[in-house]
Amino acid sequence: MKNILTDAILSIKPIYANNILSGGKKVEFRKKIFKKSVERVYIYSSSPQKMIVGYFTIKEIVEDTPANLWNKFKEVGGIEKNDFFEYFKDTCIGYSIIINNIVKFEEGKDPIEFMENFSAPQSYIYLERIRKNEE
Numbered sequence: 698m699k700n701i702l703t704d705a706i707l708s709i710k711p712i713y714a715n716n717i718l719s720g721g722k723k724v725e726f727r728k729k730i731f732k733k734s735v736e737r738v739y740i741y742s743s744s745p746q747k748m749i750v751g752y753f754t755i756k757e758i759v760e761d762t763p764a765n766l767w768n769k770f771k772e773v774g775g776i777e778k779n780d781f782f783e784y785f786k787d788t789c790i791g792y793s794i795i796i797n798n799i800v801k802f803e804e805g806k807d808p809i810e811f812m813e814n815f816s817a818p819q820s821y822i823y824l825e826r827i828r829k830n831e832e
Contacts, residue, residue: 703735703823703825704736704739705737706738706739706818708817708821709740709743711743714743714746717775717796718740718799718801722775723774723795724774724796726766726774726792735755736754738753738755742805747817748806748807748808749811750806751801753797753798755797758794763785767781
């Protein structure tokens with residue numbers, strides 16, 4: 698019996714992707730969240746890099762109003778207040794993905810290595826993999 702795990706690939710601007718990998722950004726803010734249980738979140742550093750640079754696991758996902766998310770996570774969010782509220786304008790509910798166990802790849806990986814017909818997602822895409830014995 699094969700055990701299939703669901704991962705996700707998140708498009709993240711390079712400034713924020715690098716901040717996650719360096720440990721400065723401990724939460725990723727999102728307007729939409731996964732509908733499936735996700736094991737790993739792969740970081741797709743968007744243009745101009747266009748590479749998968751690492752991944753993290755999720756400690757918790759917090760759903761709340763943007764104002765409450767800002768108040769709870771502004772110290773670890775790695776984003777300026779104006780940029781945060783611009784991102785969440787016209788949105789009543791947002792999500793904070795609390796980052797856990799970051800793995801940084803030595804070199805960025807071409808997304809084609811993960812998904813044959815890769816197209817950069819607006820927000821995220823699911824990626825399935827088979828659990829290996831060592832996991």
